[in-house]
Amino acid sequence: MQTDFIAGQPVEVGSGGIAVQRILGRNAGPMTGPGTNTYLIGRQHLAIVDPGPADQHHIDRLLALIDGRRVEAIFVTHTHGDHSPGTALLQAHLDTQVIGLAPPHGSGQDPSFRPTRLYENGQRIHCSEFTMSLLHTPGHVSNHLCFLLEAEMMLFTGDHILEGTTPVILPPDGNMRHYLDSLEKLQSLALRYLAPAHGRVMDNPAQVIETLYRHRMRRERKALSVLTQRSLTIGASSLHELAVAVYDDVPGHLLPWAERTLLAHLIKLAEDGAVVCQNERWQPAQSLNNV
Numbered sequence: 001m002q003t004d005f006i007a008g009q010p011v012e013v014g015s016g017g018i019a020v021q022r023i024l025g026r027n028a029g030p031m032t033g034p035g036t037n038t039y040l041i042g043r044q045h046l047a048i049v050d051p052g053p054a055d056q057h058h059i060d061r062l063l064a065l066i067d068g069r070r071v072e073a074i075f076v077t078h079t080h081g082d083h084s085p086g087t088a089l090l091q092a093h094l095d096t097q098v099i100g101l102a103p104p105h106g107s108g109q110d111p112s113f114r115p116t117r118l119y120e121n122g123q124r125i126h127c128s129e130f131t132m133s134l135l136h137t138p139g140h141v142s143n144h145l146c147f148l149l150e151a152e153m154m155l156f157t158g159d160h161i162l163e164g165t166t167p168v169i170l171p172p173d174g175n176m177r178h179y180l181d182s183l184e185k186l187q188s189l190a191l192r193y194l195a196p197a198h199g200r201v202m203d204n205p206a207q208v209i210e211t212l213y214r215h216r217m218r219r220e221r222k223a224l225s226v227l228t229q230r231s232l233t234i235g236a237s238s239l240h241e242l243a244v245a246v247y248d249d250v251p252g253h254l255l256p257w258a259e260r261t262l263l264a265h266l267i268k269l270a271e272d273g274a275v276v277c278q279n280e281r282w283q284p285a286q287s288l289n290n291v
């Protein structure tokens, strides 16, 4: 195993100007890759990003690393089960503010998550050793936040941007148009590092964001092209039939998740007037107009 993917072992990331450690959780899996990263920021006065799942072993490891130092804030990117439930376990030991957005309704969400107060896009949180600004980045889910460690221009990206894979977009709460808008918004920032919830820290943010954006647009064009081909030969397509053809490069066990992201693309294309859905079967809007 590579040394930077050992659960519980802190890895120093960034320039070191502000101390940032990445601590991998023990929840490796098909949807979490090597597991969820928790970040520990600061030297004497700390902050935590994404405590991870409700895994007491991981929380105990974090408390050992904190070693009695003051924790001024827990930042939570979103409320999926592999990111936020560890917050409540930490709160049993730490009296600190919890920064994030309340969970939307839907499966996979952590209904126990309670932010300390209402937070909003652009808000800056001043800690003793650094300032973090909040960027609302809906798309993967509606309540997703990225956090910018200003002094390092390091962006904690949660599941908005991952290393080694692309995030799934989960409608109805997730939204492809919002996702692409949220990606574009980041391009105007002079970022130095992307610190994802899954995978390694990346030091080429502009390139990563551009590649991700292009990947999404390429997948959308492929969906439209496959839909058009099928409508000419077979007729309208079910979501599953379409997913099998559009995601022919994705391992079968990931297909159910690819289907969700494909649905997000189709909803966006339908809003654009490019496709229509009738009786749960999709086809290009053009083919209907020609009937």
Ligand SMILES: [Zn+2]
Pocket: 078, 080, 140, 159
């Ligand atoms: Zn997520």
